[in-house]
Amino acid sequence: MPLMIFLLMFIIGSATEKLCPLRASIDILEGEYFFLCFPESMQERFQKAEYTINWYKENAGKQKLIKETHRIVSQMNFLEFWPAELSDSGNYSVTRSDGKQNFTIQQWTLNVLERNKSSCFNENHLTTEIKNAGSGHSLKCNDLSVNENDSITWYKDCKNYQNKTERELDFKTLTIQHSGIYTCKILITHEGKIFHSTSTIHLVVEEDAPEAVTLEIVGLDEEVETQIGKEEILNCTGFLGYFVPEDASLYWSINHTFPEKCSGIPENEPSICEEEFKKLHIGNKFYVTRLLRIKKVTEEDMHRNFTCMLQDDEGTRIKVVKLKKGNTQDLPVHMFTTGMVLPVIFLCVAVIVVVVCVTFRVDLVLFYRIICRRDDTAGDGKEYDAFVSYLKDCVSPSEEEREFALNILPMILEENFGYKLCIFERDVSPGGAVVDDIHSFIDKSRRLIIILSQNYISDRAIYELESGLHKALVERKTKIILIEYMPISDYNFLPESLSLLPSQRVVKWKKDKSLPVNSRFWKNLRYLMPAKPTKSNTKGRYNNLDLGSKGVQPWTGGCDFNAVL
Template sequence: MLALPWMFFLIFTISEMRNGDITEGYEIDRCLQFESTMIFVLEGEHARLRCRLCNGSSPIETSDLQTHGFTVSWFKYNAKRDHSELLNKGSRISIQGPLLGFWPATFNDTGRYFCSLFNGTHNVTGPNEILDVTPVSDGCYSEEIEYSRSGVIGASIELPCPHMEEYKNNIEDLKWYKDCQKNVHTGSSLFFGSLEKENAGHYTCILTIRHRGIQYNVTRTLKLKLEEPSVAPKLVYPHQEHIEVTLGERRIINCTVYAGPKSKRDVMLTWLFRKTYVTTCKGMEPVCKDSRRETTTENGIYIVRPLVFTQVTKEHLNQYFNCVLRVTSEQETMGYIFLQEKGKSSVQRTVKYLISIIVVLIALAMVCVHFNVQIALCFRDLTGRDETLGDSKEYDAYILLLKSDEILLNANEEQQFAFELLPAILEEKCGYRLCIFERDILPGEASAESILFYINKCRRLIIILSKDYVDDDFKSTYELVTGLHQVLVERQIKPILIEFKPINNTKSFPESLQLLLKSKRTVKWRGNKSEYKHSYFWKKLRYLMPAKGRRVQAGNQ
């Protein structure tokens, strides 16, 4: 009997609180209306509401009610009577702590519910919980109570079953169906790694639970809507267009942009001429831009901005008109048209192309001729080509210094060059092997047969010319004749002529030697300028020598 006054007092307090009156002596916390939650259920299925407290408005948590001596009461708002009615436990409605359960929910249960917590001095009310019970239709869901989600084709998405927080212990037992027919998944959520058009539809998640020996379903339905991925506006025309026109004609050129499946109102499309915006058409301007227009096709929406030439003048010829597409301040695309007078543009363009090609070819030829030695040596180094392999030759070059007995006494400079400097560079730095008569042939072997034998074992014949050549008393005459015979007649060895000192008169030389002097196998020594290892003299000499691989040269070094 003592409990009844407290109960009526509680009802009175909550009712007065809902009507806006605050009873003195009690602390009352309320939740705002926008914090309410709506739960959709099918008639005949289980429904469950939880007493929720407003964030930051209550000194307690619903999980700690007993500690603070709070009791939970549930109320349903009666719209006809404009007041709230206390709910009592029954065979169909259960109250377990902060939970209000319907076993099952009926159409008459539709309405607005709220909970109240009271401990004699402090009263807390939760937000409205709106329960919407819909009669069962022919399918497994009703479009009136579906939840909606949107996705983008090609993107990923995870679909959780809506408002299933109160069934966390059974969440992995959820069964998912698409359009009420196909069981597509079992689990708490449905995941798509890359959405496709056919993934759109209604997805129903059903949880089956038992209460007092009876099986109940909890059903939620999601409608998945798919959208095409957003497409950045793209300039279709012009790109880099050369257009032939006739003076005085009227011409309209459309700047066209593909805006995607949806209209892009924020796209700026305009024309520039000499870095200035072309004016909008108002009268008879020689050139102006017309207003933009949109065209819808099966592929999407196109935006067009016409450039109107009311009369093409000479001022417009050979000039750039730029079409500018700007989506944002940082995203800009530009194309242009270039007007050329009909009948002249193609000829002029062809002539320019031909002249450009000829100039380039001439320049390349000059470069190749001027740097042919450097290019050839670079190619050798890159490819590692070695033409000495397998030719059974022992020496790379035979050194022949043309000298007489008289010259021999005064030719210290020439002998030093032939017998010291040449070996120092070609043998020690470049890895070649030279055959020098005075150094490599023993005095007892100095016969005609020996000279021919050693010349045949060489790949090149290096002849060092002397300006004091006299054909009568040369000690090296036989060497020269033998070598020239091998070069011109037998063609078994290639010559290299070194003009150590300038030779003004070559008539004293044999005709065969004069013939070789006219070839491009002559290298001129230029004194101190040629002493440097990387000078042109040594590069050309190495160019005329047989190609040898780097490993061979490195080994010889």
């Protein structure tokens, strides 16, 4: 009887050894049955009553004891998931305790992958096998069965494959047509419910056999220049060949001791920690890489051997990395940051200054004139600051334009800002030659103000306009200011030479909105007028026109051109 028990335990132990691959990182699919386990020796099985086994999962950097539920069951040296969920991803460990001390038996990183809703497999949950055409081959189902009679179904490219239900899919002679993605699905019955587990293999059949490769670490032993107190990240990459061996592992050791795992929380990271390894698929070749993070290099680190180890059933390859002090000091982080931030700030300030200057150009110029008491009129021999030209015939539909020219304009510019205007009706003595007088007075003026309206062109206004245009465009003695008194949609009635004037020399009158002395209209008009020191007397808003001031008489009607002369 003891012999039978021994044989039974040996068989179970052998099966357990086969079912428990020593992989540090395991990928599984959500919604499937899975288990973690560790192989026990025969001696450990007979001594099982003398110690207890506890399973732990890392939570916020701390190990938390796993409590059994209807879904997660701990049985002997197995931790079963009925089924696995996305929240089960994490770091697991199993310990053995004899009541005095705990001993960590094994550690895993479990990655639960999200199921592909549009396919029967997940591209991140498959292995690749490359074989030569003409040879025989067998695809093995990843055996997670509980009972021998569990149902097994094979699929090729997500379609039932010839009603195959064996645990191994045998090909006597491989052909190119056998290439494809094969999925083995196992149905498992547990407590009256049906669960399933799948494994997927990408079979690539080539005409010629791929070149024979062996696992190797990329690169040779090296020395890395660094500085005390600097963060350093060491990288190790291993070449796996044309498929990913399940028994291959890549890890770091420091003077024959293993570093802690990085937690992903910067403030809780140990001074030296090892990140999870990552798989890379470049072309048809597979690589695996793992980083070793040194938070701050110490003097002691300069004398350590940082060894990267790539291990499989054929042996171990190593690469040794040493640190040495560099000759040059890297630019401090704060200086580099300052050097990057300051130009950006200066650029932003320059853009803001340009925008402000463009937007408030008129206000800034007027403020500058007041502060500096600039005078553009001194010593130029001119008598008037501006000659005012406007519609004088009876074709005007209202008297508003005439009132603006004879009363509002001179009252604001002359009484408030000290300008001297030349208005024909007011300042020219009758009896002279009209054309000669116009030329003479325009020549004595620094600006020609033209009050434009649709009916502007008349017998005398045309002389004023043409004379002013000649002096502005040909002689370059007088600058023209256009006041658009009424909205004008078509300027075809004006001389073509007027289009040569800059557009910024047009000021638009907007009736009540333009009446206040500090409105945008008067600021724009003063900006175009010559600079001269004045004592501003702004009254806020133009009301109660004193039409009799400065000898200006209210217009009482009448259209006799000769009467004015």
